[in-house]
Amino acid sequence: MAKLTNRKNGSRKEMISLAAARLFREKGFASTGMRDLAGDVGVEAASLYNHIRSKSELLQEICFRVANDFTAQLQEVENNNTLNSIEKLEAIVRFHVTMWVNRLDEVMVTNNESKYLEEPYNATFLNERRIYVRRLEQIIEEGIAKGQIRKVQPYSVVLTLLSAVRGIEFWHRTKKNISASELEESMIIHLVEGLKK
Amino acid sequence: MAKLTNRKNGSRKEMISLAAARLFREKGFASTGMRDLAGDVGVEAASLYNHIRSKSELLQEICFRVANDFTAQLQEVENNNTLNSIEKLEAIVRFHVTMWVNRLDEVMVTNNESKYLEEPYNATFLNERRIYVRRLEQIIEEGIAKGQIRKVQPYSVVLTLLSAVRGIEFWHRTKKNISASELEESMIIHLVEGLKK
DNA sequence: AAACAATACTAACAGGTGTTAGTACAATTA
DNA sequence: TAATTGTACTAACACCTGTTAGTATTGTTT
Numbered sequence: 001m002a003k004l005t006n007r008k009n010g011s012r013k014e015m016i017s018l019a020a021a022r023l024f025r026e027k028g029f030a031s032t033g034m035r036d037l038a039g040d041v042g043v044e045a046a047s048l049y050n051h052i053r054s055k056s057e058l059l060q061e062i063c064f065r066v067a068n069d070f071t072a073q074l075q076e077v078e079n080n081n082t083l084n085s086i087e088k089l090e091a092i093v094r095f096h097v098t099m100w101v102n103r104l105d106e107v108m109v110t111n112n113e114s115k116y117l118e119e120p121y122n123a124t125f126l127n128e129r130r131i132y133v134r135r136l137e138q139i140i141e142e143g144i145a146k147g148q149i150r151k152v153q154p155y156s157v158v159l160t161l162l163s164a165v166r167g168i169e170f171w172h173r174t175k176k177n178i179s180a181s182e183l184e185e186s187m188i189i190h191l192v193e194g195l196k197k
Numbered sequence: 198m199a200k201l202t203n204r205k206n207g208s209r210k211e212m213i214s215l216a217a218a219r220l221f222r223e224k225g226f227a228s229t230g231m232r233d234l235a236g237d238v239g240v241e242a243a244s245l246y247n248h249i250r251s252k253s254e255l256l257q258e259i260c261f262r263v264a265n266d267f268t269a270q271l272q273e274v275e276n277n278n279t280l281n282s283i284e285k286l287e288a289i290v291r292f293h294v295t296m297w298v299n300r301l302d303e304v305m306v307t308n309n310e311s312k313y314l315e316e317p318y319n320a321t322f323l324n325e326r327r328i329y330v331r332r333l334e335q336i337i338e339e340g341i342a343k344g345q346i347r348k349v350q351p352y353s354v355v356l357t358l359l360s361a362v363r364g365i366e367f368w369h370r371t372k373k374n375i376s377a378s379e380l381e382e383s384m385i386i387h388l389v390e391g392l393k394k
Numbered sequence: 395a396a397a398c399a400a401t402a403c404t405a406a407c408a409g410g411t412g413t414t415a416g417t418a419c420a421a422t423t424a
Numbered sequence: 425t426a427a428t429t430g431t432a433c434t435a436a437c438a439c440c441t442g443t444t445a446g447t448a449t450t451g452t453t454t
Contacts, residue, residue, distance in 0.1 A: 012431085027312075028225060028226075028227055028312070028313075030225055030227035030228040031227040031313070033410080033411070033412085034411080034412060034413080035410090035411090035412095043431090043432070043433095044432075044433060044434080045412085045413090046413080046414080046415095046432085046433075046434080046435095047431070047432050047433070049412095049413070049414080050430070050431050050432075051431085054412080054413080055412065055413090112309060115224075115225070116225075116228070133367075152383065152386070152387065153375060153379060153380075153383040155368075155374055155375055156364075156368075156375060156379070156380050156383035156384060156387070157383065157387055158364075159364030159365070159367055159368060160361045160364050160383075160384055160387050160388065162364060163360050163361050163362070163363040163364035163366075164357045164360050164361040165360070166360040166363060167353075167356030167357050167359060167360035168356070169360075170330075170356055171352075171353075171356060177352055178350060178352055178353060182350060182353070183350075183353050186349065186350040186353035186354065186357075187353060187357055189349070189391075190349065190353070190354055190357050190388075190391060190392075191357065191387075193391060194386075194387060194390060194391030195387075209401085230440080230441070230442085231441080231442060231443080232440090232441090232442095240401090240402070240403095241402075241403060241404080242442085242443090243402085243403075243404080243405095243443080243444080243445095244401070244402050244403070246442095246443070246444080247400070247401050247402075248401085251442080251443080252442065252443090
């Protein structure tokens, strides 16, 4: 029965994870009950435990899935030698905007609820984030050294870039005024253009 | 006994509110128990109710205190006719940075936990925020019309400005690399300078 | 000294929490 | 067909939640 069941199990678990991401975003991790989640999936709370190990596991999977996607894309950009430093930053910011636009639930949960990760996951997560920030700083430092980027405070610029896209959270509530691509272009101009030398 | 008691009561309540802000930020509103809060204040949970009406009331006071401070400062800037549009934006961003640096607990609670406000407070809060954003947009629109600001998407720029300062949250954990004033100058240059025509 | 108000305490409440045990049923595999 | 596996259910658990009632203690005001 292996394959069919695994497929079924997989899709069921995906449903649960998707519903969890939405609920964790809307109500917060701590305020989302297993009975809420079960209701959304259309099942009794106890039945969830045929598919997941715990509520915490759901949060772990969301946070590290998102973190891995960000890290993988950063790796790609770093390896792409056809891009100069500004173009690298632009590619990274565009990816962040895309993630916030297309995967709001997961990304917001990762940003706002990761503190509820149990140890050692929380420590691992914070460490990965620190390394991610450090790698972005290095791109900026390299750009400054090569004369492609203005003399700026790399750490401060990274913080600003990473946080600025969080504004997309509010855009999501009232999408009508401006399209996703307009938003993306506007943010690129505002955040990246000014770094050019 | 009115005055002395009120003073005592006031300071006791301030202590509770301060501890609440810190706990709400660290653990989140939902995960902060009245017994946690009481422990921090050095008292039994039930004793808190001699000073406050409910857990919700604590959140309300924090959120609206912060919201009022932001609104009051915006009012001042709007009324100051010696400032052009760029200078107005700069003053506003500087104030946001200062608030995030000096009153992190309250500001973060206001940003991250306001969704736990009970109705009608939640609706009122969201409405005030919408109006605040709208007023910032108007400053930008006016600056564009007067030729002081580049042609940008006002809404997108406001979202970016308001969210970018949230990066200060992470700076707070490791203040050592860069001072508050360096951070402020860096953010002003990155976020405001590029808007000049 | 008497009265009062503020504030702390203990005990208890009704309801909610994540999770486990045990069981029944359905579909798939041998 | 028989055995196996996945998945749903009900019932229950130990614990935690914000809050109230009732009471004792303290320090201040009349």
